[in-house]
Amino acid sequence: MLRDELRQILEKGLRDVEADWTVPAGIINDPEMHDAERERVFGRSWVFLAHDSEIPERGDYVVRYISEDQFIVCRDEDGEIRGHLNSCRHRGMQVCRAEMGNASHFRCPYHGWTYNNKGSLVGVPAGREAYGNKLDKSLWQLKPVPKLDTYKGLIFGCLDPEAQSLEDYLGDMKFYLDIVLDRSDAGLEVIGAPQRWVVDANWKLGADNFIGDAYHTMMTHRSMVELGLAPPDPKFALYGEHVHTENGHGLGIIGPPPGIPLPEFLGMPENIVEQLQRRLSPEQVEVFRPVAFIHGTVFPNLSIGNFLMSKDHVSPPTSFLTLRLWHPLGPDKMEIMSFFLVEKEAPDWYKEESYQAYVRTFGISGAFEQDDAENWRSITRVLGAQYAKTMELNYQMGRGLYEPDPDWPGPGKAFPMDYAEANQRNFMEYWMQLMVTDPVPHTGNGKVSDGTAAEALARAEA
Amino acid sequence: MTTATEITDTTVREVTEWLFTEAELLDGGKYREWLDLVAEDLSYVVPLRVTREREAETDIVEGMTLMDDDWDSMEMRVLRLETEYAWAEDPPSRSRHFVTNIRVAAGGSADELTVKSNLLLYRTRGDVATFDILSGERHDVLRRVASGYRLAKRVVVLDQTTVMTHNLALIM
Numbered sequence: 333m334l335r336d337e338l339r340q341i342l343e344k345g346l347r348d349v350e351a352d353w354t355v356p357a358g359i360i361n362d363p364e365m366h367d368a369e370r371e372r373v374f375g376r377s378w379v380f381l382a383h384d385s386e387i388p389e390r391g392d393y394v395v396r397y398i399s400e401d402q403f404i405v406c407r408d409e410d411g412e413i414r415g416h417l418n419s420c421r422h423r424g425m426q427v428c429r430a431e432m433g434n435a436s437h438f439r440c441p442y443h444g445w446t447y448n449n450k451g452s453l454v455g456v457p458a459g460r461e462a463y464g465n466k467l468d469k470s471l472w473q474l475k476p477v478p479k480l481d482t483y484k485g486l487i488f489g490c491l492d493p494e495a496q497s498l499e500d501y502l503g504d505m506k507f508y509l510d511i512v513l514d515r516s517d518a519g520l521e522v523i524g525a526p527q528r529w530v531v532d533a534n535w536k537l538g539a540d541n542f543i544g545d546a547y548h549t550m551m552t553h554r555s556m557v558e559l560g561l562a563p564p565d566p567k568f569a570l571y572g573e574h575v576h577t578e579n580g581h582g583l584g585i586i587g588p589p590p591g592i593p594l595p596e597f598l599g600m601p602e603n604i605v606e607q608l609q610r611r612l613s614p615e616q617v618e619v620f621r622p623v624a625f626i627h628g629t630v631f632p633n634l635s636i637g638n639f640l641m642s643k644d645h646v647s648p649p650t651s652f653l654t655l656r657l658w659h660p661l662g663p664d665k666m667e668i669m670s671f672f673l674v675e676k677e678a679p680d681w682y683k684e685e686s687y688q689a690y691v692r693t694f695g696i697s698g699a700f701e702q703d704d705a706e707n708w709r710s711i712t713r714v715l716g717a718q719y720a721k722t723m724e725l726n727y728q729m730g731r732g733l734y735e736p737d738p739d740w741p742g743p744g745k746a747f748p749m750d751y752a753e754a755n756q757r758n759f760m761e762y763w764m765q766l767m768v769t770d771p772v773p774h775t776g777n778g779k780v781s782d783g784t785a786a787e788a789l790a791r792a793e794a
Numbered sequence: 795m796t797t798a799t800e801i802t803d804t805t806v807r808e809v810t811e812w813l814f815t816e817a818e819l820l821d822g823g824k825y826r827e828w829l830d831l832v833a834e835d836l837s838y839v840v841p842l843r844v845t846r847e848r849e850a851e852t853d854i855v856e857g858m859t860l861m862d863d864d865w866d867s868m869e870m871r872v873l874r875l876e877t878e879y880a881w882a883e884d885p886p887s888r889s890r891h892f893v894t895n896i897r898v899a900a901g902g903s904a905d906e907l908t909v910k911s912n913l914l915l916y917r918t919r920g921d922v923a924t925f926d927i928l929s930g931e932r933h934d935v936l937r938r939v940a941s942g943y944r945l946a947k948r949v950v951v952l953d954q955t956t957v958m959t960h961n962l963a964l965i966m
């Protein structure tokens with residue numbers, strides 16, 4: 333149940349985002365908003381869990397989260413990707429306490445119930461003596477993620493068994509995701525493991541920043557502008573497109589300013605450029621050709637950064653790809669999981685340069701990333717207070733200045749420059765809509781997925 | 795055995811003093827002076843660790859790190875702090891490097907020493923009443939030069955997998 337007071341704030345917010353292009357500050361750092369958000373946003377959305385390259389072999393697993401629920405995401409003995417709640421059916425103990433590894437079985441350290449990596453309960457100590465052999469093990473498998481599916485290597489889970497399919501959920505965003513995820517024959521791989529760190533900030537600020545905020549670069553990252561790692565032209569984001577789709581997704585796509593000779597296709601290595609021209613549609617190639625920066629967010633909390641940047645102030649730029657998950661830990665706390673990915677078939681020199689550019693600019697120690705965290709924690713602290721919560725935040729950039737771009741070759745609503753806040757409004761509007769829409773109660777008895785991506789696909793096709 | 799690899803009391807005292815001076819420079823925000831204590835072939839790495847079962851050979855991840863700098867990128871950090879716009883450290887954190895358990899051993903060559911030390915790094919910002927603490931073990935290579943020692947290599951193995959501070963903007 334949503335308390336009347338919250339409902340009023342959100343309903344007014346919905347009206348305001350449409351009429352005044354403002355957003356209530358009270359949605360950022362408020363414990364009750366956070367509780368409602370857990371159920372209404374994270375309880376219903378498709379949430380990114382892992383990339384399939386993180387679990388390439390049978391038995392490989394990682395432990396990942398949807399809101400507070402933790403899941404073992406693994407590749408079972410048959411090579412199938414699965415997601416099981418990391419909680420024993422006897423008393424609820426974690427059956428897996430490592431973050432990643434390889435295991436055919438998970439044995440509960442409390443009383444020893446043992447599950448295979450398909451989630452089946454296969455061993456109960458003293459089963460004959462304790463249960464008279466009457467425990468029907470088939471009823472006590474690990475709870476699967478209600479819905480699990482993959483898109484071009486990304487593994488998502490959803491807690492709502494009635495949710496629309498992942499394909500439908502991603503919708504038009506797939507056109508843009510493919511440019512990043514599907515441009516090479518062998519695909520991408522996550523290198524190593526994600527960096528994980530905790531920031532005293534609300535997760536929505538990360539999502540909001542990546543979905544459309546090219547505007548902050550000139551100020552937040554001014555130090556890097558001065559050192560030549562970010563474009564010195566204060567109008568650089570004019571040479572870009574600002575696009576959003578249904579379900580709150582959106583991204584910005586920025587090319588070089590006129591007269592700046594940057595390489596095409598983010599300066600990716602020749603063999604990848606050759607592959608992408610074959611794999612992507614002519615429209616996708618047209619969109620991607622002039623690109624130097626892609627920033628975007630898949631609602632709610634997965635962001636993408638594909639940037640052309642130097643690893644220091646004396647080296648030429650190389651592109652890198654990072655995915656980041658803004659995992660909420662509370663209204664005023666998130667864990668950032670930052671992944672670095674690279675095309676499996678890229679040459680070694682590129683992989684090395686790309687890694688260095690990423691780790692020094694957008695990892696936890698990165699010269700860009702550092703300054704973003706500083707802003708988000710400051711905002712969160714301020715907006716947690718009583719009077720500040722009553723403020724309206726200004727989402728009016730571009731108001732009355734331009735119309736959707738009729739010539740844009742891609743889907744979604746596109747604006748012909750990236751100094752806009754249409755994506756952010758679209759995100760916030762969708763978020764507020766989810767917040768005011770009461771969820772359909774789940775009984776927990778209905779047939780849900782057995783926890784495999786193939787099963788979810790079969791169901792979607794049926 | 796050459797005499798160069800013998801670790802004398804004097805060597806230990808010099809190394810200890812070097813580490814304490816370094817800590818003082820870092821906590822005092824004297825990054826330019828700190829850079830003078832660094833060798834031009836510097837390798838400065840903070841590995842990424844993950845929680846793994848005891849039977850795993852290592853919990854240090856291959857291929858990815860939290861920080862991986864050389865001299866150029868370290869100079870970039872210092873140049874960045876010298877601009878007026880390095881917001882992550884402006885106003886600066888108040889930091890304190892506690893350096894203990896110093897162990898000095900012979901290095902890979904006659905002019906190098908390997909030095910292990912424990913590090914507790916306290917960090918607080920603004921008027922927020924909380925603080926962050928990073929704890930870890932430093933594995934350094936110090937090179938002897940005419941004027942003293944230069945840091946040629948540092949690996950800082952942190953004791954957290956999920957790092958409990960909002961960025962690694964400080965030099966450890």
Ligand code: FES
Nearest residue numbers: 420422423440443
């Ligand atoms: S809680 Fe797992 S066996 Fe008892």
Ligand SMILES: [Fe+2]
Nearest residue numbers: 548552700704
């Ligand atoms: Fe930023």
